[in-house]
Amino acid sequence: MGANTETINLPVGECTVTRKGSGPQLLLLHGGGGSIAEHPVIDRLAEKFEVIAPTHPGFNGTKVPDHFDGMPELVHFYLDVLDALEIEDAVLLGISMGGWLAAELASINCARFSKIILVDAVGVKVGGPTDRDIADVFGVPPDEATKLMYHDPANARDMSGLTDEELTELAGNRIALGLYTWEPYMHNPKLPQRLHRISAPTLLLWGESDGLVTTNYGKAYADLIPDARFVAIPEAGHSPYAEQTDRFVDEVFAFLD
Amino acid sequence: MRTYWFTEDAYPDLPPQDEYESIRVNLPNGEFDPERGHELYNWYLDLWCMAESYGLDIMNNEHHQTATCMVPAAPLMLAILARETKTARLLILGNPISNRRNPVRVAEEMALIDVISKGRLECGFVRGVPYEAAPANRTPLRGSQRLWEAHDMIMKAWTTHDGPFNFEGRWFHGRQINIWPRPYQQPAPPVWVTMGGRPSTTPVAKHKHVGAVFLAGYPRIREIFDGYREDYLKMHGEHAPFDRLGYLGLVYVGENEKKAREGAEKLLWYMTANKVPGYWSNPPGYHPPQISAQIMRGARGGSGVPLTATVDDQMARGNVFAGTPDQVYEQIKNFWEYSGGFGNMLMMGQAGFLTHEETETSMKLYAEEVFPRLKELEASTTPAEAWEKSKAMEKRENVPLDGFALEFVR
16 A cells, blocks of 8 residues: 655645545644554554555754754644645544644544544643653663563664664654653643543543553543543553554554444 | 862762662761861861862762762851962862752852852852762753853853843743852852753853863864854854863872872772662753663663773773873873863862872872973963864764763763
């Protein structure tokens, strides 16, 4: 199945977008690891949908507009992206940081979205000030971060075999993630008071072994959204689409059917 | 030529290095004994006062959540010294204004110290080392841009005397800024900014501020100093005076070579104790992606391995000057000439386990036998001549650089 990648110009900046498949629109917002347009899960989703996967500015070597200081700029950037891509009646699927972005967009205006899937999403604080709701991925050794993120750490990308170019892209993704999530860390304190505006049916799809944001966090997140259900996928961590691709796709299709 | 005597106020009484992961950010403060801290703080204050008595000026700084530097609030220490000393210039290098939330508060604190000390403040601004990102909870991305916006706000606060003004920038905002007191020195206290590489020299030279360089050594000093001098000449049509540049090195002067060596080994604690894992030295946005990637690979410092700096290696790099008074003079003279000259020697004269007696011996020998000759060296030439002479010298940029240097050159 052929993919089509192009860079579109926007009123502020530009955006690289990959499209694959045909059918109803499924807008896929990637997480802090960068674009997953090349991942096999996209082929699976493209069996039934036109998957539209933009790359957030700063990830995978793309440019960050000079005025960007954090998530608010990305949210407004995406309002332009939604216009430019003529997103209508689309499924909105956001993963991790992309789930936060999806929740922000849907709570501004949900009219463009038929259904919403938040996958191991961040974006809210559900506990008290001293509860570490979201593990600090910038403040732990890499092997500990791997343990938090994966059900089976053997599924993590092997860093030792990367070329300088690949590692530099990874470092760039990490910088972009820092740009959007540094403070308040991976959440918007105002978002919980906005989530009532999400009128579309919403699925919070979680890796049961996620150590970055646990299933308890996911359930509390679901409680903040009016028409939300929570489903956990066993033997998967923070990236269930990668560790349990088939189960993940099954759950997505079951929700969207 | 001025010499600013400097110590980071380390807390050296730590468990063996293999028993903790990092000396910075997450070393539990249960390791800090307040009784011992009380002794050390007062001792360090005594050392600074002693530096004044030997005709040296004073430099201090701050870091956070680290045993390498117990001072999380440099203005507090400097305020004590403003009262305890009478003649020394008081250099704070510096205020980490990229990470500070409110530059107006910095302007107020500095003005207060300047007035108490009767105009002896030398006010430094720094971006801060990468390990400061986590304690400050401030993104290191665009840190240099934030530094200059905060700088502009502080300068405006110092130099506005006819009532409130507004400053509404990208990061910092005030609508009714009118600081009391205003600084003693008019129009403003001398300003210092650290320079880490070529692009960072331009705004410093533009403002005619003092550009300070920490431990860049032979490999990088020319790039940075030449950059400043070129920028200064281009923008102001005259050569940068010597007093616009400063260099920080570790200095130990001993009565004989053996004692000097022992002192230098102890001083090197500053480098060898700096056990910091990559995730603290590589916060996202501090380094460009290429350098960040090298740290991730462990090819640069910050890989969690204690540094293996040796005195010989660091002397070869121009980071450590150690020996008898004659030897130290020769070493600094060679570096000074190679660098094209600078008017401010920033002397890290105490670190780790150097005793009071050892520290004083070195301070005294430096002040009485090295410093006067450095003053003569500076007086014997002009900035233009010294720069010209340095250009004719063979470049020593191929001296290998490993991890620590980049992190400290801030």
